[in-house]
Amino acid sequence: MKERKVPDVVARRLPRYYRYLDDLLKKQIYRISSSELSRKMGVTASQIRQDFNFFGGFGQQGYGYNVEMLHKEIGAILGLYSGRKTIIVGAGYLGHALANHTNFKKRGFMLVGVFDNDKAKVGRKISDLTISDYDGIADFISENQPDIAILAVPRTAVKSVAENLISLGIKAIWNFSYTELDEQENVVIENVHLSDSLMMLSYKLNALDD
Amino acid sequence: MKERKVPDVVARRLPRYYRYLDDLLKKQIYRISSSELSRKMGVTASQIRQDFNFFGGFGQQGYGYNVEMLHKEIGAILGLYSGRKTIIVGAGYLGHALANHTNFKKRGFMLVGVFDNDKAKVGRKISDLTISDYDGIADFISENQPDIAILAVPRTAVKSVAENLISLGIKAIWNFSYTELDEQENVVIENVHLSDSLMMLSYKLNALDD
DNA sequence: TAGATTGTTAATCGATTAACAATC
DNA sequence: TAGATTGTTAATCGATTAACAATC
Numbered sequence A, B: 001m002k003e004r005k006v007p008d009v010v011a012r013r014l015p016r017y018y019r020y021l022d023d024l025l026k027k028q029i030y031r032i033s034s035s036e037l038s039r040k041m042g043v044t045a046s047q048i049r050q051d052f053n054f055f056g057g058f059g060q061q062g063y064g065y066n067v068e069m070l071h072k073e074i075g076a077i078l079g080l081y082s083g084r085k086t087i088i089v090g091a092g093y094l095g096h097a098l099a100n101h102t103n104f105k106k107r108g109f110m111l112v113g114v115f116d117n118d119k120a121k122v123g124r125k126i127s128d129l130t131i132s133d134y135d136g137i138a139d140f141i142s143e144n145q146p147d148i149a150i151l152a153v154p155r156t157a158v159k160s161v162a163e164n165l166i167s168l169g170i171k172a173i174w175n176f177s178y179t180e181l182d183e184q185e186n187v188v189i190e191n192v193h194l195s196d197s198l199m200m201l202s203y204k205l206n207a208l209d210d
Numbered sequence C, D: 001t002a003g004a005t006t007g008t009t010a011a012t013c014g015a016t017t018a019a020c021a022a023t024c
Helices: A014-026 A034-041 A045-053 A067-077 A093-100 A102-106 A134-144 A155-167 A194-208 B014-026 B034-041 B045-053 B067-077 B093-100 B102-106 B134-144 B155-167 B194-208
Strands: A064-066 A085-089 A110-116 A129-133 A148-151 A172-175 A188-191 B064-066 B085-089 B110-116 B129-133 B148-151 B172-175 B188-191
Touching: A014 A034, A014 A045, A014 A067, A014 B194, A034 A045, A034 A064, A064 A067, A085 A093, A085 A134, A093 A102, A093 A110, A093 B093, A102 A110, A102 B194, A110 A134, A129 A134, A134 A155, A148 A155, A148 B194, A155 A172, A172 B194, A188 B194, A194 B014, A194 B102, A194 B148, A194 B172, A194 B188, B014 B034, B014 B045, B014 B067, B034 B045, B034 B064, B064 B067, B085 B093, B085 B134, B093 B102, B093 B110, B102 B110, B110 B134, B129 B134, B134 B155, B148 B155, B155 B172
Parallel strands: A085 A110, A085 A148, A110 A129, A148 A172, A172 A188, B085 B110, B085 B148, B110 B129, B148 B172, B172 B188
Antiparallel strands: none
């Protein structure tokens, strides 16, 4: 039951633990030891125990970990299943892909709106929602109070859209544009750089021949 | 001019350096010191110099770094601009989004084919390519010898498609499905877990209120 | 109880930062 | 040359691993 600040490196491992626990539940495995899990995940049992103990003792000596309980605890730490209202801004291919991302609902996020400034798109269906005009987003936000905005807009629009959303009360931005948004007081920014990932793949591919 | 093995943590910083150098060139800045760059990027100058020196001395005492040269060197380390032939498997929204990803071409990857097993999609245009039938992929690969495959297929199909592609000679897989592909001898796998990123955002949002 | 496995402390390893001599 | 800034070594810091006592 530690109160030390959680190192970033530990926090960033949580989603992966969560996925593996998901998997175990799907396979109806309800109990696991740190050493079994370490074999599955390719990390050390020591690291697993250290990591979990940043958040308190989830295990039991002589027994191991209860998968359901651990899954629930880590889900809670990650803030899942709290029904965060989420909107998507930008209904291009990426916006569509993200709207249809099934894990989304499964993780307890509530998609409540999709917006685009292209009048031709407004009114069309995306997943089970209707695309709304970006012009009306201020009213929508003040009425529905969503927390999270997913930005799938062209890079030229990102900065101004982000500023607008933040001024309207959005608390977290998941940004898929190449343009990196800077950290801000009281707003969570998560920049996804798909091209970084592709460059790493390329790097590893290059290294393969050495 | 070191020959030490490059730590993973250093390699994973390269794409970010590359992006910042891109930016500098766009702003017509052709010379920069480690301390200026450190201010821009929010890292220490020491780290920047250490990182670059894993790959050899790119700078000049008393002067700093030549941005164009550094950009080119890091690009080469990342294996960019080598015209790697790339195919996309799965022409859903995500496949479309990735095909239209402009950075893609800009980084020197050549998109040479898009495949889907849905006959209704075959023949349609995506970016400047025509969607081909997945049934013909073996012939295509043996003829064109692409290196990289981007997998944007449903999770149920990932494992079998990946195995098939590898057996046909694909050297690298950029996998967007939830199902994680395991490392393999002589094949580069890069798993993109979008939901991990969303979970981290959620975690940080949760932590905001503490 | 005996066996198993955690929680936690201590040891090791590696990464980051600081400092400065080399040199453009 | 004098000033600036790198490349690199040494010091510090933090993360990972090992070990084991606590305990279910």
